[in-house]
Amino acid sequence: xxxxxxxxxxxxxxxARDESRRSAVRRMVALMREAKDRGAGLVVFPELALTTFxxxxxxxxxxxxxxxxxxxxxxxxxxxxxxxxxxxxxAFYLGYAELAEHDGQDHHFNxxxxxxGSGTVVGKYRKVHLPGHAEHxxxxxFQHLEKRYFEAGDLGFPVFDMLGGKxxxxxxxxRRWPETFRVMGLRGCEMVLLGYNTPRHYPPAPEHDHLxxxxxxxxxxxxxxxxxxxxxxxxxxxxxEDCDLIGxxxxxxxxxxxxxxxxxxxDELVMADCDLDRCQxxxxxxxxxxxxxxxxNYRLIVExxxxxx
Ligand code: CDT
Numbered sequence: 001x002x003x004x005x006x007x008x009x010x011x012x013x014x015x016a017r018d019e020s021r022r023s024a025v026r027r028m029v030a031l032m033r034e035a036k037d038r039g040a041g042l043v044v045f046p047e048l049a050l051t052t053f054x055x056x057x058x059x060x061x062x063x064x065x066x067x068x069x070x071x072x073x074x075x076x077x078x079x080x081x082x083x084x085x086x087x088x089x090x091a092f093y094l095g096y097a098e099l100a101e102h103d104g105q106d107h108h109f110n111x112x113x114x115x116x117g118s119g120t121v122v123g124k125y126r127k128v129h130l131p132g133h134a135e136h137x138x139x140x141x142f143q144h145l146e147k148r149y150f151e152a153g154d155l156g157f158p159v160f161d162m163l164g165g166k167x168x169x170x171x172x173x174x175r176r177w178p179e180t181f182r183v184m185g186l187r188g189c190e191m192v193l194l195g196y197n198t199p200r201h202y203p204p205a206p207e208h209d210h211l212x213x214x215x216x217x218x219x220x221x222x223x224x225x226x227x228x229x230x231x232x233x234x235x236x237x238x239x240x241e242d243c244d245l246i247g248x249x250x251x252x253x254x255x256x257x258x259x260x261x262x263x264x265x266x267d268e269l270v271m272a273d274c275d276l277d278r279c280q281x282x283x284x285x286x287x288x289x290x291x292x293x294x295x296x297n298y299r300l301i302v303e304x305x306x307x308x309x
Contacts, residue, residue, distance in 0.1 A: 003164050003276040005191070008035035008043045009232050011249040013266035014240035017052045021077040024050050027267055029084050035269055036088040041117070041163060046195035046236040047095035047127075047172045048110065050078065053197040053236065054097075055145045056243055058136040065149055069099035069108060073121070086119030091162060093234075095171060095195040097150075098126070110150045112169045112195065116162055123160035125169035126153030129177050140203045142243050146173075157183040165190045165276040168229075172196035175233065176219050178226070179301065185227030186289065190276045192229055194220075197236045200244040212246050217258065225256030228282030230274045238265035254279045 010031040015024050028045055035043045048054075054068040073096065074082045085092055091114070098111035110130070114123035130152055132144030157180060159168040168184035168191070175181075175194055184192060200212050208215075216233070224231040230253060237247035249262040251272040260272040283289075300308070 001164070005163050005165065005274050005276060006039045006041050007191075007230075007232055007251060007272055007274050008038070008040040009234045009249045009251055009260070009262070009270040010035065010043050010045050011234055011247060011262050011264075011266075011268045011270065012046050012049060012236045013264075013268075014238040014245070015052045015236065017241050019052065021050045025077055025080050029080050031267060031269060032081070032084050032088065032090060032092065035271070036090050038269065038271055039273075040090060040269075040271065042091045042093075044093045044193045044195065044232045044234045045095060046234050047112070047197050048097055049095050049195065049236065051097070052240060053243070053245070055132065055149055056142040056199075056241070058143050058145060065108075066099060066106075069097040071099050071101075073098070073113060082115065082119040085115055085117060089117040091116045093169060093193040093195070093232075108150050109153060110146065110171055111153075112171055112193070114160055114162065114167060114169060114193070122162055123158065123167070123169065124155065125158065125171070126155050127171040127174060128153045128157070128180070129173045131173040141201065142199070142203075144199070157187075159184055159187040159189045168192045170194045172198065175223060176215070178223065181223035181227045181229070181231075185229060185287075189227065189229050190279045191274065192223065192231045193234075194232065195234045195236070198246045200246050213248050216246060216248050217250065220250070221252055221256040221258065224252040224254055225282065226287060228254045228279045228287050230254060230276070230279070234270075235262070237262070254282045 095112045098109045100107045110127035130146040132146045134147040159166045168189040220233045235249045247265045251260045260270045
């Protein structure tokens, strides 16, 4: 049986601070319909795809932060995504800010879900690597307050069976950490779906601004090759509220090669036919884990956080 999944990386252009969720969802539904017309079975949207990237602002009142979060998924605003998926028989990945309640306490996560072609949630991931800072730093031209507004994810890096293959998820900064891909690789992942919002300007090290696109592809291509998995990286791109976000959404083969890439910084579909069986080219050869890994020598990776050097 063929295991070719036609994937659409559904890049979004900027979402303004005053743009409603309904409007963002309308844009995503349009992309989903176009993707289906072009043969897609899976559509991948960016990180925090329902609103502007709100961690760029410091909010004193928690209620102003909570306004960007979803207490339920689906909800009235996002139901059209689920209905369209079921209508078209298309699966999707969606990034959003999740407000979960456990034991009477609110918990805030930067979350993604995997929804199958019947509109059913089949997997959830909560961002593990939260970048940026926890306190207001007025010297910055814009804030990156993910460490203030979110808790680190508590679900690890699971993989899910769907469309005849094994799918994993991660979110933006997670892609810079090889452990992210390796844990999913060890679970046999065949396609990693990931959304991102990456400003071109990095205030603590502006000398790296010109390397943002290079680093974006470097880490995703390495993650794909070193684990023999497809990687679908999807940006929210363009000038969003005076902050330039890189684009570069792409689909990467298990060999590490980019097979399709965005040409714009706007709403755009990037499509590829991805043969999941191609993962074996790498998984049974150069990165045959069972044959070549030496985990006894990697203990330090889980025994220390900051290093000992
Ligand atoms: N959204 C996200 O994780 N963005 C970070 C920006 C750099 S750290 C401030 C990223 O790793 O792309």
